Amino acid sequence: MENDTRELIKDLVFAFQILAMDGQGSGISGHLTARLPGKNTFWSIPYGFGFEEATADELIESDFNLKTVTGQKKCNPTLNIHTEIYARRPEVTCILHTHSEASLALGIIGQVLQPITQSGALFYNDIVLFDEFEGIVLRAEEGTSIAQTLGDKRAILLRNHGSLVVGRSIADTTISATVLEFAARVQLQCMASGVSKNLPEKEALQTKAFLQRPDVVDLRWQLLTRQSKRHNPHFSTERTH
Template sequence: MNTLDMSKADLITLAQQRLEREVRPGEWSDRQKLALTCRILYDGGHDSGLAGQITCRTGEPGRFYTQQLGYGFDEISAASLIEVDQDLQVVNGQGIPNPANRFHTWIYRQRPDVNCIIHTHPLHVAALSMLETPLQISHMDTCPLFDDCAFLAHWPGVPVGNEEGEIIAGALGAKRAILLAHHGQLVVGATIEEACMLAILIERAARLQLLAMAAGAIQPLPPRLAAEAHDWISTARRDQVTFAYYARRALRSHQDCLI
């Protein structure tokens, strides 16, 4: 095969085919992936005490896994996760969920394509949220969020009521991420791996934006090329493979999370 004569579109297709065919992702249960995600995000600066929630559909209608209230992301294990219904009543497991999980229910009701939701208050996202300015995507690495991050400009208060759930779900719309003014971030994914990657990227994007704003005016990406990068970087298999890398890295320090 002479690839030097191939078009960019054909080379992209070839690379995606090889990735699908030849690179195998890790094999973990959903509970293990959730626990790994908690540890990955803790290591990635998403720690904010007990603030933040991660949920995943269980396969039973109206039910999802989440962490127990009172445990930080660095303490979550597969066994410590609980299963709750849409009213946040515990179906399986010990403990209680964070009452702020209520707005996850509204997103799941609105978005049947979503199977995992991650909401956190990482440092740079929280700092950017205080400026009441949208996330700006102006670097290749963060292009999975290009034209895919909504913005809620007005803080509706602590998200423990149904009103906040309706507001946040409505503001998110069909996008995969949202920056919440004076609050934090929320990302959604069809898979746990997709949501985890987006959570990592949104904190990196916020940090880059703050650094760039301190140095000068951020210049926009060409929309066509940014959209191309969005689709190139953000695929199911690439999410799986990248998640596996972060999982291996986390397991060097957090082997207990798979228990």
């Protein structure tokens, strides 16, 4: 196995464990995938597995027809959202779709994330609302609708469904997902009180640029990986077969 693939698998296992630790697993309904740049295949956990069960040996590789090409287990049949986004966004190498509570609640009430927290500035002018519900995404056409609405943004809230975050790396996507859920939770609390104040545009853009710096992303990623090891010390990031 090539080094790039080994590193992808290692980071993806960490991402699954971090998101499980953050309460974003969504049972068997959460989706996290990653691919090497330019590839028309992606890695994920098998259908029916939870995020906390992710180990290097359990991961499978699938093609854009959702057929398993590495491993023996079945690919999740609802990953058309991912394949449609990958086909349209060559820079995207990782996608997360989850049903975490705060982000789900914002979508249900037809709200998109507002720039009211410093960390939430990461999504300034970079998140949209998919204001319809098309049921379980079992066809490419339904994935296309979501991909088209997402456009070139970092994230999308899916009404009555959950959220979806994309990124140029596994670390970028994972950090974004934890920030989105935190910022959504704070926004709901502010809405309940009836009081909130948006960040000024200039300061929001400055904060967003800082949060996207590679050194900042790396520091945050390293912290999350250390925390995941303490939270669940038994998972493995190296394949044995």
